[in-house]
Amino acid sequence: MKTAFITGITGQDGSYLAELLLQKNYKVYGLKRRTSTPNFENIQHLKDDIEFISGDLTDASSLVTAIRHSKPDEVYNLAAQSFVGESWSQPILTGEITALGVTNLLEAVRREKPDVHFYQASSSEMFGKVIETPQKETTPFYPRSPYGAAKVYGHWITVNYRESYDMFACSGILFNHESPRRGIEFVTRKITDGVAKIKLGLEKELRLGNLEAKRDWGFAGDYVEAMWLMLQQEHPEDFVIATGETHTVKEFVDIAFKHVGLDWKEFVVQDPKFMRPAEVDLLLGDPSKAKKRLGWKQKVDFEQLVKMMVESDLEKYIRERKG
Ligand code: NAP
Numbered sequence: 001m002k003t004a005f006i007t008g009i010t011g012q013d014g015s016y017l018a019e020l021l022l023q024k025n026y027k028v029y030g031l032k033r034r035t036s037t038p039n040f041e042n043i044q045h046l047k048d049d050i051e052f053i054s055g056d057l058t059d060a061s062s063l064v065t066a067i068r069h070s071k072p073d074e075v076y077n078l079a080a081q082s083f084v085g086e087s088w089s090q091p092i093l094t095g096e097i098t099a100l101g102v103t104n105l106l107e108a109v110r111r112e113k114p115d116v117h118f119y120q121a122s123s124s125e126m127f128g129k130v131i132e133t134p135q136k137e138t139t140p141f142y143p144r145s146p147y148g149a150a151k152v153y154g155h156w157i158t159v160n161y162r163e164s165y166d167m168f169a170c171s172g173i174l175f176n177h178e179s180p181r182r183g184i185e186f187v188t189r190k191i192t193d194g195v196a197k198i199k200l201g202l203e204k205e206l207r208l209g210n211l212e213a214k215r216d217w218g219f220a221g222d223y224v225e226a227m228w229l230m231l232q233q234e235h236p237e238d239f240v241i242a243t244g245e246t247h248t249v250k251e252f253v254d255i256a257f258k259h260v261g262l263d264w265k266e267f268v269v270q271d272p273k274f275m276r277p278a279e280v281d282l283l284l285g286d287p288s289k290a291k292k293r294l295g296w297k298q299k300v301d302f303e304q305l306v307k308m309m310v311e312s313d314l315e316k317y318i319r320e321r322k323g
């Protein structure tokens with residue numbers, strides 16, 4: 001039986017990855033930070049199958065203890081301050097968690113179990129103000145937020161540990177991926193939650209920022225499979241994971257409202273509060289290396305993703321209404 005240690009287990013990706021690894025018969029450990037109220041929503045159904053270890057990416061000693069205790073074959077570093085918008089309000093904390101936190105974990109692995117296969121959650125936000133389109137593994141980085149800059153550090157320190165210590169350390173450069181378990185402040189989930197509330201008469205409007213931004217959106221359940229595949233390779237390498245399609249926020253809004261028979265123009269209000277100090281205008285990934293070398297491909301397309309998320313939020317509020 002293989003053993004995996006996942007940071008960010010309570011997040012969107014952590015929950016799908018834990019599901020996948022449990023199906024594959026892994027023993028799964030998850031790093032869990034202390035919270036004043038429980039936040040097990042995404043992993044409620046898996047709680048009894050995961051062994052939680054208390055710790056924080058900014059507390060190096062807790063990571064050493066976690067690796068020593070779990071003795072993992074594979075480590076997936078998914079923990080981060082992951083909301084781009086918030087990274088302007090908390091730039092230092094974002095750097096401490098999303099950048100230096102990676103070094104804390106790599107050091108714990110190097111000292112306690114250097115033969116681990118290590119996955120770092122890199123991001124298309126590193127491409128920022130894009131130098132070329134589509135973006136691939138060799139495209140230079142130009143981050144546009146404290147979050148993007150922190151991810152560039154996390155990416156390069158992972159390359160550096162691979163080259164300095166011959167560790168099996170690699171990064172997935174993942175483009176946006178969404179699901180019904182996506183945090184409520186991200187634009188996709190904010191839209192589908194808003195559509196469900198408007199449809200059920202619980203809200204009258206949906207306030208959004210830049211509707212022209214373009215993103216390459218995939219389904220999180222498909223993307224965690226790529227993470228696992230990367231760690232099963234003979235040699236550690238970095239891969240772009242994307243759909244190869246890009247859509248505006250407006251297109252997402254349009255499909256989501258249409259799905260419940262409404263016209264978005266009657267409900268969406270543009271609010272400068274949700275505009276960013278620096279925007280990433282266009283992201284479009286080229287997943288051909290992952291397709292060829294990992295045999296990875298997405299199963300859920302853009303329209304299916306939007307509809308899946310709207311349906312899930314509708315069901316949630318209908319369930320809540322019934323009590
Ligand atoms: P998410 O839902 O925001 O989850 C983030 C996780 O990190 C949560 O479990 C959170 O725990 C944990 N965390 C935050 N700060 C921590 C700390 N100081 N110590 C330990 N754990 C901490 O993010 P996601 O969408 O699943 O993304 C997973 C990873 O992929 C992140 O690194 C993200 O930056 C990266 N990424 C995401 C996307 C995407 O489109 N989703 C694309 C590219 C890269 P709490 O529950 O306690 O807050």
Ligand code: F7E
Nearest residue numbers: 082084123124125175176185186187188208209210213274
């Ligand atoms: O914004 C625009 C916003 O916050 C997408 C994270 O997982 O993916 C995610 O980062 C776009 C931006 O995601 C609102 O300006 C308009 O252009 O959903 P988002 P993100 O910033 O792309 C990358 C790959 C990650 O790595 C990150 O961790 O939508 N937008 N109106 C809005 N965005 C938000 N949040 N809220 C709005 O009202």
